[in-house]
Every structure is written in C-alpha cells, then in structure tokens.
Amino acid sequence: MKPLxxxxxxxxxxxxxxxxxxxxxxxxxxxxxxxxxxxxxxxxSLIAGLYGIAETDVLTAIYFDPACAxxxxxxxxxxxGDFGEKDIYGAQQHAxxxxxxxxxxDKDADQS
Amino acid sequence: xxxxxxxxxxxxxxxxxxxxxxRSFERGLSFGPDxxxxxAGSTDPGPYYLGSGKxxxxxxxxxxxxxxxxxxxRTLRVPLVIGSAxxxxxxxxxxxxxxxxxxxxxxxxxxFRMAVIPADVPPSYLKEALxxxxxxxxxxAPELSEADISDSTYLVAQMGIEPFVKALDGGADxxxxxxxxxxxxxxxxxxxxxFDEGLALHLGKILECAAIxxxxxxxxxxxxxxxxxxxxxxxxxxxxxxxxxxxxxxxTLYEKSxxxxxxxxxxxxxxxxxxxxxxxxxRVAVRGSSFRPQPYTVKVEGAKRIGCRVVxxxxxxxxxxxxxxxxxxxxxxxxxxxxxxxxxGKFKLMFHIYGRDGVMGEQEPHPGxxxxxxxxxxxxxxxxxxxxxxxxxxxxxxxxxxxxGRIATAGNLAFPYSPSDFKVGEAYAFSVHHLLSLENPEExxxxxxxxxxx
Numbered sequence: 001m002k003p004l005x006x007x008x009x010x011x012x013x014x015x016x017x018x019x020x021x022x023x024x025x026x027x028x029x030x031x032x033x034x035x036x037x038x039x040x041x042x043x044x045s046l047i048a049g050l051y052g053i054a055e056t057d058v059l060t061a062i063y064f065d066p067a068c069a070x071x072x073x074x075x076x077x078x079x080x081g082d083f084g085e086k087d088i089y090g091a092q093q094h095a096x097x098x099x100x101x102x103x104x105x106d107k108d109a110d111q112s
Numbered sequence: 113x114x115x116x117x118x119x120x121x122x123x124x125x126x127x128x129x130x131x132x133x134x135r136s137f138e139r140g141l142s143f144g145p146d147x148x149x150x151x152a153g154s155t156d157p158g159p160y161y162l163g164s165g166k167x168x169x170x171x172x173x174x175x176x177x178x179x180x181x182x183x184x185x186r187t188l189r190v191p192l193v194i195g196s197a198x199x200x201x202x203x204x205x206x207x208x209x210x211x212x213x214x215x216x217x218x219x220x221x222x223x224f225r226m227a228v229i230p231a232d233v234p235p236s237y238l239k240e241a242l243x244x245x246x247x248x249x250x251x252x253a254p255e256l257s258e259a260d261i262s263d264s265t266y267l268v269a270q271m272g273i274e275p276f277v278k279a280l281d282g283g284a285d286x287x288x289x290x291x292x293x294x295x296x297x298x299x300x301x302x303x304x305x306x307f308d309e310g311l312a313l314h315l316g317k318i319l320e321c322a323a324i325x326x327x328x329x330x331x332x333x334x335x336x337x338x339x340x341x342x343x344x345x346x347x348x349x350x351x352x353x354x355x356x357x358x359x360x361x362x363x364t365l366y367e368k369s370x371x372x373x374x375x376x377x378x379x380x381x382x383x384x385x386x387x388x389x390x391x392x393x394x395r396v397a398v399r400g401s402s403f404r405p406q407p408y409t410v411k412v413e414g415a416k417r418i419g420c421r422v423v424x425x426x427x428x429x430x431x432x433x434x435x436x437x438x439x440x441x442x443x444x445x446x447x448x449x450x451x452x453x454x455x456x457g458k459f460k461l462m463f464h465i466y467g468r469d470g471v472m473g474e475q476e477p478h479p480g481x482x483x484x485x486x487x488x489x490x491x492x493x494x495x496x497x498x499x500x501x502x503x504x505x506x507x508x509x510x511x512x513x514x515x516x517g518r519i520a521t522a523g524n525l526a527f528p529y530s531p532s533d534f535k536v537g538e539a540y541a542f543s544v545h546h547l548l549s550l551e552n553p554e555e556x557x558x559x560x561x562x563x564x565x566x
Contacts, residue, residue, distance in 0.1 A: 019542075047141075052475055066364065066386055067361035067362045075251075088157065092472075096475070096477045
C-alpha cells in the first residue's frame with residue numbers, strides 16, 4: 001500500500017459542466033502511472049466509497065495514457081449553484097483523495 | 113483546399129477581460145498571427161450570469177482587453193474572433209460586448225466590418241423540439257419539462273464552426289458571437305482556410321484557456337498555436353512559461369468527463385491516437401487527433417430565477433457554543449420556521465459551517481472543529497423582503513440563543529461588519545442543459561453584418 005500523495009503530482013477536482021464533478025490524478029512519472037494502471041489502484045468503486053456515493057453515480061473512471069492520468073467523473077450532489085451549493089467551481093472537493101492509501105505492489109501480501 | 117503550410121493563432125487570455133502582460137502580447141504578435149481568437153465565456157461561475165443577463169467579468173477589464181485586441185487585429189489586418197460574448201452569450205451579453213467594441217472603435221478611430229452572431233433559442237422552438245423528442249439530457253441532467261423552458265430567463269445554444277465560417281465568407285474583420293463551443297472559436301478560421309478539423313478543434317481546445325495549459329499555468333497570459341497539415345504546436349508567448357507534454361496533455365483532461373472522446377457540435381474529437389511530443393524546450397507538438405462527424409447536435413443552456421438571497425457572515429469562538437452547534441442550528445431553524453409559518457414553503461434557510469464541513473458538507477472526511485468556526489447563514493425566499501426578514505430573524509435568534517452551559521450571555525456570534533446582512537439579490541439555477549438535434553447547423557445562429565465606423 002502507498003499514499004496517493006507520494007505517487008501523484010496533481011490531485012484535483014473541477015466541474016465538468018453544471019451536473020458533473022471530475023477528478024484528475026496525474027502521476028509523478030510514466031513508470032508510476034503504468035504500475036497504478038496495472039494494479040488498478042484507482043477505480044470506480046474506490047471513488048464511490050471515498051465520496052459516499054453509489055457506484056452508478058461514478059459515470060466514468062478511466063486511465064488516460066497521454067497525460068499519465070487517472071480520471072473519474074461523478075454525478076454532482078446537486079447541480080452547480082442550486083440551493084445548498086458549497087463549491088460553485090467544484091475545485092475544493094479533492095480532500096478525501098489526499099488521505100488515500102492505494103494498492104501498490106502488495107496484492108500477494110493482502111491475499112496471504 | 114490547402115493553401116497555406118502553417119497557420120498561426122494567438123490566444124491572448126483565458127477569458128476576455130482576464131488580461132495579459134503587455135510584453136507577452138507583443139511577443140505573441142511578433143509571431144505574425146493569422147487570426148486572434150478569444151473565448152469570453154463559461155458556465156463555470158454558476159447560473160447567475162446566464163440567468164440575470166449580466167457579465168461575469170467587469171466592464172473596465174473587458175474594455176481594456178478589447179482595446180488591445182482591436183488595435184492589434186486592425187494593424188495586422190487579421191480577423192479577431194470572440195466567442196461566448198459577455199460570458200454567457202445570450203442577447204444582453206452579446207449586446208453589451210458589441211457596445212464595448214463600438215465604444216473602443218469610436219475612441220480609437222478604427223473602422224471594420226463586424227459580424228454579430230446571436231445564439232438565443234426561442235422558447236417556442238425548444239418546446240416543439242421537446243415534443244418532437246429532439247431534446248435529450250446531457251449526462252446526468254434531468255428530463256426537461258415545458259415549465260423548465262418557460263421559467264428560463266435566457267436560453268442559448270452553443271454554436272459550432274459553421275456560423276463563424278459564414279461570417280468569414282461574408283468578409284468579417286471582427287466576429288462577435290453569442291454562446292459558442294469554446295474550441296470552435298479557434299478552429300473556425302483554420303477550417304475555413306482548409307485545415308483539418310480534428311487538429312484545429314484539438315488546438316482550439318488547448319488555446320481556449322490560453323496559458324492555463326502552460327507551466328506555470330496562468331489564466332491571464334497568452335498562448336500561441338501553430339497549425340500544420342499533420343500536426344499542431346503550442347508555445348506560451350511569455351518566456352517564463354513552457355508548454356510541456358505533461359501540461360498540454362493534462363489540459364486535455366480539464367473540465368471534461370471522458371478525455372478520449374470530446375463531443376461537440378456536429379461530431380466528436382477522437383483522441384485515442386493522439387501523440388504529444390516535446391519538440392523544443394517551450395514548445396509541444398500534437399498529432400493524430402481526428403474529428404468524427406455525427407448527427408448534428410448543439411448544447412442548449414438555460415437558467416431560471418429561484419428567488420432572492422440574503423446572507424450574513426459571523427464567527428464563533430466560544431467552545432461551549434461550538435460544542436452545542438448542531439443543537440443550536442436545529443433550534444434556530446425551528447424557531448425561524450415557527451415565526452414565519454404563514455410564509456411556509458416560500459423560503460429556505462441554510463447554515464454553512466466553515467471550520468467543520470463548510471466546503472464538502474456530508475462528504476467531509478474530517479468534520480472535527482477547531483477553536484473557532486465561521487458561519488454563513490443564507491436565506492433564499494420568493495421576495496427580497498421575505499429573505500431579509502427570515503435571515504434577520506435567524507441571525508438574531510442565533511446571536512442570543514440559550515443552550516446548556518452557556519456562560520457568555522451577551523451574544524454567541526462575532527460579526528465582522530455593520531450592516532451584518534448582505535443582500536445578494538436575485539438567485540438563479542440552471543434549468544436546461546440538454547442536447548438539441550439540428551437539421552441545419554446554421555438554423556438559429558443568424559449572421560448579421562455591420563460596418564463599424566469611427
């Protein structure tokens with residue numbers, strides 16, 4: 001297991017239109033990225049758990065090779081700017097990812 | 113029709129009015145751009161700006177940028193293209209921006225042929241489209257009702273490149289367009305010149321945020337694009353910034369749900385075969401992006417009024433008050449509802465508790481509280497009068513609320529201001545975010561020409 005903070009240089013969230021919030025995690029380098037992708041260290045069910053939402057509300061969870069990045073897009077809790085809004089741009093919703101410790105080269109150890 | 117080997121595009125700033133340093137702009141111009149293009153809008157700042165018809169960027173800032181851009185474009189005799197005028201690109205936004213353009217022309221003594229392209233969708237047209245099932249929710253947006261359309265103060269559609277091409281065909285020196293698909297503002301001129309639509313749109317996708325795609329990134333600095341037949345390149349005008357494979361590729365992710373397929377008017381940009389290459393210290397080349405035509409759809413956006421908002425800001429330092437906060441908030445809510453029971457259903461009250469979960473609400477992983485907290489109380493009501501009354505009552509109730517163990521009986525809240533309450537004014541919500549099928553891409557983006565004389 002390894003803290004995501006040690007593996008990534010960018011961890012951010014932002015609106016993707018008024019109804020979606022998208023997470024971008026850009027890994028430190030291609031090697032780190034390839035291992036994360038191989039181990040599926042970040043995935044839809046993990047994101048759903050982290051944000052306390054149904055997995056069906058994670059609309060995409062995808063590894064993007066050109067940017068060495070993982071991207072997940074979630075349904076926004078409420079549409080941007082509706083009554084109850086706390087973050088119009090959705091740019092400060094990344095905190096749960098900062099605490100995250102991910103699967104890292106220890107699959108066998110977990111199983112034993 | 114390929115008549116040029118390379119086309120140079122200058123994107124001066126991420127949003128018209130965000131500004132740029134003089135030196136960067138001059139350096140951008142030194143590349144001899146064939147077109148200057150800028151995106152003026154976004155739905156990012158929320159529904160207020162579309163709903164109210166007001167600009168997100170202040171007038172003085174927009175006029176400042178316009179002055180630089182109009183002077184440069186007319187000196188170089190190259191087109192100036194502005195999309196999503198006034199921020200949201202509806203009628204009042206477009207008129208506001210065109211007014212500023214005319215003011216600058218007059219003050220500066222410059223003349224040109226201007227094309228103005230509105231992007232408003234008539235509500236009756238949209239209702240018909242709803243009946244004909246030509247209107248579909250975009251992503252998780254809800255199904256649309258006729259009331260959503262009727263309640264919208266403004267409805268706009270994002271135009272693709274076709275109306276811009278029509279304006280260029282008509283000899284426009286300056287194009288001021290209503291709501292536009294951001295990349296189209298940049299891609300229209302190259303496509304008109306015969307360049308590949310896929311590469312042009314991908315270049316537009318990067319240029320629309322100007323130097324945000326550079327390292328270090330900035331929303332108020334220039335980016336230069338060079339488009340060729342097989343590839344394009346980007347380089348920030350400011351020598352203190354670099355375009356890197358990581359910064360450019362990362363920007364391709366920005367604000368999108370799926371980075372490999374970017375849907376837009378008339379088709380999608382396919383990035384499965386895209387390759388990024390660092391060809392100089394500050395310059396990145398991109399190749400392999402392609403455009404896949406599909407049945408023509410445009411994104412329609414609308415916003416509706418949801419009432420009037422009043423807020424107050426207060427701090428709390430008393431540990432016993434902080435300890436009992438949940439109970440106090442519940443008590444204040446109950447007292448407020450009781451006091452205004454005759455107005456039931458006409459108002460809503462909300463407490464944002466900074467220092468606990470003011471940013472993430474129930475998704476906050478660490479909802480513990482420190483030695484002080486910030487509270488924003490918000491009232492939203494049908495009328496400004498009611499919102500003021502509800503907020504005022506909630507504020508004074510919370511200030512003097514009695515709770516077990518209360519020791520500081522003079523008041524529970526610290527207000528930084530007098531007056532303590534802020535009248536935010538009209539509040540809006542997004543009402544339409546749907547895809548509309550069009551038979552003809554120019555269907556409701558009429559191009560009007562105007563000779564602007566000094």
